[in-house]
Amino acid sequence: MKLTILGCNGAIPAYGRFPTSQVLEINSKLYLIDCGEGAQILMQQFGVKIMKIEAVFISHMHGDHYFGLIGLLNTMSLLGRERLLEIFAPAGLEKIIRSQIDFALSYELHFVAHINNISTILINSEKLEVNNFPVQHSIPTHGFKFTLKYKKRVVNPDLVKQFEIPKYFLNSLADGKDYEPLHGEKILNEWVTSAGKADKTYAYCADTAYSELIIPYINSADLLYHESTYIDEDIDKATTRLHSTASQAATIALLAKVKRLIIGHYSSKYKDPLVLHQQAIKIFDATDYAEAGKSWDI
Amino acid sequence: MKLTILGCNGAIPAYGRFPTSQVLEINSKLYLIDCGEGAQILMQQFGVKIMKIEAVFISHMHGDHYFGLIGLLNTMSLLGRERLLEIFAPAGLEKIIRSQIDFALSYELHFVAHINNISTILINSEKLEVNNFPVQHSIPTHGFKFTLKYKKRVVNPDLVKQFEIPKYFLNSLADGKDYEPLHGEKILNEWVTSAGKADKTYAYCADTAYSELIIPYINSADLLYHESTYIDEDIDKATTRLHSTASQAATIALLAKVKRLIIGHYSSKYKDPLVLHQQAIKIFDATDYAEAGKSWDI
Numbered sequence: 122m123k124l125t126i127l128g129c130n131g132a133i134p135a136y137g138r139f140p141t142s143q144v145l146e147i148n149s150k151l152y153l154i155d156c157g158e159g160a161q162i163l164m165q166q167f168g169v170k171i172m173k174i175e176a177v178f179i180s181h182m183h184g185d186h187y188f189g190l191i192g193l194l195n196t197m198s199l200l201g202r203e204r205l206l207e208i209f210a211p212a213g214l215e216k217i218i219r220s221q222i223d224f225a226l227s228y229e230l231h232f233v234a235h236i237n238n239i240s241t242i243l244i245n246s247e248k249l250e251v252n253n254f255p256v257q258h259s260i261p262t263h264g265f266k267f268t269l270k271y272k273k274r275v276v277n278p279d280l281v282k283q284f285e286i287p288k289y290f291l292n293s294l295a296d297g298k299d300y301e302p303l304h305g306e307k308i309l310n311e312w313v314t315s316a317g318k319a320d321k322t323y324a325y326c327a328d329t330a331y332s333e334l335i336i337p338y339i340n341s342a343d344l345l346y347h348e349s350t351y352i353d354e355d356i357d358k359a360t361t362r363l364h365s366t367a368s369q370a371a372t373i374a375l376l377a378k379v380k381r382l383i384i385g386h387y388s389s390k391y392k393d394p395l396v397l398h399q400q401a402i403k404i405f406d407a408t409d410y411a412e413a414g415k416s417w418d419i
Numbered sequence: 420m421k422l423t424i425l426g427c428n429g430a431i432p433a434y435g436r437f438p439t440s441q442v443l444e445i446n447s448k449l450y451l452i453d454c455g456e457g458a459q460i461l462m463q464q465f466g467v468k469i470m471k472i473e474a475v476f477i478s479h480m481h482g483d484h485y486f487g488l489i490g491l492l493n494t495m496s497l498l499g500r501e502r503l504l505e506i507f508a509p510a511g512l513e514k515i516i517r518s519q520i521d522f523a524l525s526y527e528l529h530f531v532a533h534i535n536n537i538s539t540i541l542i543n544s545e546k547l548e549v550n551n552f553p554v555q556h557s558i559p560t561h562g563f564k565f566t567l568k569y570k571k572r573v574v575n576p577d578l579v580k581q582f583e584i585p586k587y588f589l590n591s592l593a594d595g596k597d598y599e600p601l602h603g604e605k606i607l608n609e610w611v612t613s614a615g616k617a618d619k620t621y622a623y624c625a626d627t628a629y630s631e632l633i634i635p636y637i638n639s640a641d642l643l644y645h646e647s648t649y650i651d652e653d654i655d656k657a658t659t660r661l662h663s664t665a666s667q668a669a670t671i672a673l674l675a676k677v678k679r680l681i682i683g684h685y686s687s688k689y690k691d692p693l694v695l696h697q698q699a700i701k702i703f704d705a706t707d708y709a710e711a712g713k714s715w716d717i
Contacts, residue, residue, distance in 0.1 A: 158490040
């Protein structure tokens with residue numbers, strides 16, 4: 122998986138920073154996470170192919186997380202997209218989007234509404250599982266967890282040769298199956314394979330106040346994005362507006378034992394996200410800060 | 420008046436060019452003309468103060484001309500705007516915008532709907548007149564004409580002294596009034612004043628096919644913006660999609676005897692607007708091309 126940050130600012134664009142949007146690349150498919158104004162323009166700027174977007178995930182109905190969606194959908198249609206696009210979003214978004222589509226869209230939209238306060242499985246394919254989970258904000262808001270499954274076992278070629286297992290059966294071995302020759306003893310899978318790589322997870326916490334309730338959902342994630350709208354000195358603002366400070370984001374990362382943290386969704390008050398970063402790394406060393414165009418391999 | 424181009428591209432953003440938006444400054448007040456996605460971000464980039472926006476003019480309901488409006492209105496509210504904002508737009512826009520305002524806006528919106536195929540006066544104050552006028556596009560579309568009135572006559576101080584006209588009457592002289600002293604002969608205005616500067620006009624032609632029907636509305640404008648989506652070789656596309664070529668825009672400027680032409684709304688096909696510019700100046704020498712952040716004094 123590869124995460125690329127597009128917009129990383131809070132509600133009001135500032136210092137050239139756009140509102141929230143991110144794109145996650147998984148096996149050459151793109152998954153768009155939130156879609157603030159200008160997302161399609163940033164995608165173009167950073168060479169993200171908008172026609173490869175497989176699905177869109179909108180966390181909540183504050184405009185800085187979805188005002189860029191209609192423009193993106195429009196452009197996809199002008200470029201002739203044909204396959205269906207799935208949009209996982211709060212229930213209210215479908216009406217707003219459809220009311221702006223007075224032209225014939227070249228492809229179908231399929232909206233799947235979040236259920237307030239509930240975590241559900243949004244996508245469950247052979248290689249990918251995506252869950253939403255509730256976070257604590259001023260309106261119903263969900264975060265998202267993307268799990269890339271590495272279920273395949275690693276086949277040992279020397280042992281395969283030694284046990285005279287035919288080549289056509291290698292994929293079945295990777296899937297964990299035993300080999301039964303026509304004559305002779307059954308060859309157990311574990312004799313010739315070893316465990317594959319562990320699952321990889323990316324968790325996106327959208328806009329949220331400090332809440333340890335989200336920890337079970339993001340526990341041990343390889344990469345966590347947690348908003349950090351305010352510096353620690355502005356904790357009162359964070360509390361009132363149900364946002365987090367830099368230290369709060371870092372504390373959640375620490376408690377959830379994630380491998381790496383990205384902070385973002387900066388208030389327009391701050392010119393330089395480094396101030397927030399400096400506060401976060403004091404609590405959680407493996408903290409990076411979001412910047413337009415920056416990527417992380419997971 | 421000072422015009423600043425923000426977005427200057429056609430429907431699909433390309434080569435860092437945003438969809439259409441422009442801002443016209445008149446006596447420290449700002450008038451926003453169309454509002455494509457990212458307009459507020461470009462305003463910030465070019466130091467245009469969004470809180471000084473007096474009114475918004477939307478030409479038609481193609482998304483590349485209004486998708487940036489909701490984000491701008493949202494930001495104004497977050498920044499605490501209090502005075503009413505007037506939006507002159509097609510009838511359908513109000514519902515779309517209001518459906519996305521589920522928060523309490525800090526100020527009132529007042530929508531004024533265009534009347535299809537009709538030219539009307541939108542604003543008529545002492546110093547400014549704004550008209551809309553129909554252009555020829557695939558859906559009902561209006562252009563806008565801004566006229567800065569210079570009705571004041573220029574008072575000659577030497578003659579005022581010579582005729583012993585008191586100082587308190589100078590403003591009335593500028594307004595064209597004659598002076599009647601208590602004793603003696605009436606002093607005619609024309610004896611002590613001369614004609615003021617001529618009116619200044621900016622005409623914006625939105626998206627339009629080549630149409631000489633618009634000439635009466637834009638005649639003799641000091642500055643004309645006329646779309647030029649295509650190069651001359653793509654005239655078939657221009658005709659089918661009700662857009663104009665570079666030469667068509669220049670021909671309209673020539674026939675309307677405007678002083679200066681700006682072309683814009685480039686198709687995403689073209690990397691460099693200079694190709695369009697080169698074709699236009701062959702027909703109308705006083706042609707400039709739109710670029711983000713470029714300004715014209717009128």
